[in-house]
Amino acid sequence: MSRLAPEARGPSRWWEPAVGYEVYIRSFADSDGDGVGDLAGVLSRLDHLADLGIDIVWVTPIYPSPMHDHGYDVADYTGVAEVFGTTADLDSLVSACHERGMRLILDLVPNHSSSEHEWFRRSRSSRDDPYRDHYIWRDSAPDGGPPNNWVSHFGGRAWTYDEATGQWWLHLFLPEQPDLNWSNPTVVEEFDGILEHWFARGVDGFRIDVAHALVKDAQLRSNPLSARPTERGGVEMGQVASTWETLEHVHDTDQPAVLDVYRRWRAIADRHDALLLGEVYLLEGDRLLRYVAADDGLHLAFWFGPLYVGWDATGLRRSFDEGVRVAAAARAGLGWVLGSHDRNRVASRLGEGAVGRSRAVALVALQVFAPGVPFLYQGEELGLGDPVIPPEAAQDPIAARQGEHARTRDVARTPMPWTPAPGLGFTAAGEAWLPFGDRGPGDTAEVQAADPDSPLSTYRRLLALRRALGGLAGAPFAWVTEDGPLLAARRGDVVVAVNTGESPMAVPGATGEVRFCTDRSCEGDAAEGFELGSDQAAVLG
Ligand code: BGC
Ligand code: MG
Secondary structure, three states, X not given: OOOOOOOOOOOOOOOOOOOEEEEOHHHOOOOOOOOOOOHHHHHHOHHHHHHHOOOEEEEOOOOOOOOOOOOOOOOOOOOOXXXXXXXXXXXXXXXXXXXXXXXXXEEEXXXXXXXXXXXXXXXXXXXXXXXXXXXXXXXXXXXXXXXXXXXXXXXXXXXXXXXXXXXXXXXXXXXXXXXXXXXXXXXXXXXXXXXXXXXXXXXXXXXXXXXXXXXXXXXXXXXXXXXXXXXXXXXXXXXXXXXXXXXXXXXXXXXXXXXXXXXXXXXXXXXXXXXXXXXXXXXXXXXXXXXXXXXXXXXXXXEOXXXXXXXXXXXXXXXXXXXXXXHHHOOOEEEEEOOOOOOOOHHHHHOOHHHHHHHHHHHHHHHHOOOOEEEEEOOHHHOOOOXXXXXXXXXXXXXXXXXXXXXXXXXXXXXXXXXXXXXXXXXXXXXXXXXXXXXXXXXXXXXXXXXXXXXXXXXXXXXXXHHXXXXXXXXXXXXXXXXXXXXXXXXOXXXXXXXXXXXXXXXXXXXXXXXXXXXXXXXOOEOOOOXXXXXXXXXXX
């Protein structure tokens, strides 16, 4: 297997040719039969990722946590939650990744901690405690209400009143996720140490949660009301409670000083040749660009535009264009995603059942040939769609707080179907923490691995071709079709095409042969005269 050289040190930009994969750890593989995925489970399924052609494994938070937001509420930034295993399990996973030429990145959650973190316990204990300023506390407004009009991503206001000390604490998510105070230099120093801790254990970098939000307006001014509360604004976070959309998020997120934090982290990360990948949830390219424009900021930031488009050529072209424009202007790079643990699954966004599945498998061709680093979300390689989660089984705090089951993130978080056995090869327990969803044998990795036409086999062929082409990193991406249902772009020596229309179409400008096609029978055909079928993708050259 040709892999990234694990021995390379120094800022080598090893991620540039890579393909990444998000492991939502609770639902990937459960090694100890408690119904919750864990680190040893990830290790046991690592060859699935190696065989798929993955270079970077991003694992969602593994730290001790009361799990109000399933680990995005961290109670100890340098520990490992018992439910996920031990520090030794993490060390084994790091080694196992490196042995396979893969890299492991952790999920860093610096915007907020858990309310059970020692820092917050101290902070809350009295106004004079040295940890008080680790968090953002304010007096009531003159009318006795909260200090400003900010709201939580998860519904309701972003402030909770503490009776004991007579002030409010800020939380852009749950009250159990108090926002850290990034204008306090001690907080900044605490995180330097956390980064160093994990780099010393061999971790290859971090995905940075809510990377655009750490710093708040110094005066904590109220946000203006949104002019278009029903449409999406410039800042989103996957599925959000509808109250989030009532405000323009000008003072609570995307403050210029957040870039100082990344400048500082960049110096630390570069000493370890480690990757900083920001979840910069800004859907306007110019705002996103600032995070990756320079040589001293994040190495990569996710581009979430394509997550908000259906099977619509104009919308897809526009969202890819915006990302391509940012990528071309940036010194650093973009991470391209079609899904995550925060959104409906891409197959369900693009159509019903088998139709959505075929479209998702086709769209991934455009994703992996876009300029940057593609990240697959677990289960996409199986073409999984959203299952139905009965309301009484809901786990997502958004659903619990809002009763908005239509928006629950649980649909993207159900356990991976590995084998057509009870527990789906995910767990030996009769039940998992979240229902399995209605998965049939054909959804499982084992059955798909044996079927050359399955989504899994198709993803493997596509990623193998991407790897074989190598050197795509510097190659520009340029459309060869201006409009219409065929999305076709040249990238380096090949043309990648996706047909969103209802009839077969020729791919302009293509020469050579069909190197990859979602309809395998076309592979090896001459590009000249080739017609790409409806809902199909091909790579020609
Ligand atoms: C994560 C979510 C989480 C939120 C708060 C997001 O970026 O992806 O799953 O709920 O941050 O930490
Ligand atoms: Mg377990």
